[in-house]
Amino acid sequence: MISRSVSRVVMLTAFVVAFAMPAHAADHAVAQIKKAFTVPVLKAKVGDTVTFRNDDEFAHNVFSLSETQNFDLGSYKKGETRQLTLKNPGTIEVECAIHPEMKMKIEVSK
């Protein structure tokens, strides 16, 4: 009798926790190859992450001065990654500070 009650409580708790948590956030991979971002326009949701990977032989940088989200992930070498968590809905203009021709957009929805 007691064990049945415990199992009901555990199941109920699991149910509540599962629905109380936000949907699983996605991680979007973007590489930097030949002085270009591999994804020109990325559609994502608030809470998602974007992982930038440098596949060039030289350093790259990732930053944005957008009103939606302002960040500077710094400069990093080949094979290294930097991760960004999307905090606000809107459009983020992403650039490489070292190579100003490298640009992409992230369209973030709620």
Add this chain to the structure above:
Amino acid sequence: MYRKSSALRLSLPQVLFVAFFVLGCAVVCATESDPWLRPAAAPAPADNAPTAARVKLGQMLFFDPRLSRKASMSCATCHNPALGWTDGLSTAVGFDMQILGRNTPTIVNTAFNSIQMWDGRKKDLEDQATGPISAGGEMNMPLPEMVARLQAIPGYARYFDDAYPGQGVSDVTVARAIASYERTVLSTESPFDRWRKGDVHAVSEDAKAGFELFQGKAKCAVCHSGFNFTDNGFHNIGIKTPEGHDYDVGRYAQKPIKSMRGAFKTPTLRDIGLTAPYMRNGCYKTLKEVVAHYNRGGDDQDNLDINIVPLGLSDGEQDQLVAFLQTLDGTPMQVTVPALPH
């Protein structure tokens, strides 16, 4: 029964013709696909396609000192074609002989740049052309005054009409004409180019070894890439600020991102032997000094670009790099200073 073959038979002249044709095609294909060789034509915006009239007007304006407040200096004062389109000074001399903070960059091949000026504050040649004219420290000429002064010179009217029919004298047409002229200032064939096209005797063995170092151990091509030897990017290469001078933040003034503090645009290396002194503040008089700078991994380590590291080049290897760099000089363009309208 024996039957004579109908296979194609060519005479000796025909064979030679085919052989030369195939060889010629191979050379053309190699030239067009070689990333180290300059394209034949410079790009231009659709709304300012180059014409002879635009280039002619632009050349006049480029050499006309009346575009400066005191009618004492023209674009060519600093971008002197006799000095590799620079001024031969460590840093430029501007309005009223004041010494400015940065070295005058050559305008050779600026047509190919995707961004202009040491700090990238101008996006293209049309945007850049009137910048130094109106800059207080340079030609110090407010653009409305410049337009009024040019409108008061009757001889200019027909040149503007020919170049930009119906548009008259304005800061826009002045900028477009100067940009059109600047697009004609291109590097000419250098020993390096001849070598890339197949002339094995065009450069020395040291220069060939230097080019290998340039692409490999010395890491120069990380930034000085492609036919114009620039990535159009911005790097802090560890130039020491001379005592008594203010620190120059460079690109950071345009893009306040940490890595841009002290970063400047990678300059072309075309005609590098003609454009001393070197670096954004002209701190080195010789290419040997420049190579030594990179070999020790820069001087000022504050916010240094992560691509800049000590290279471990021997004296001989540094000399080979210099030998290579010297092969990038073309024959300077022959420029006739134009008679100016009155």
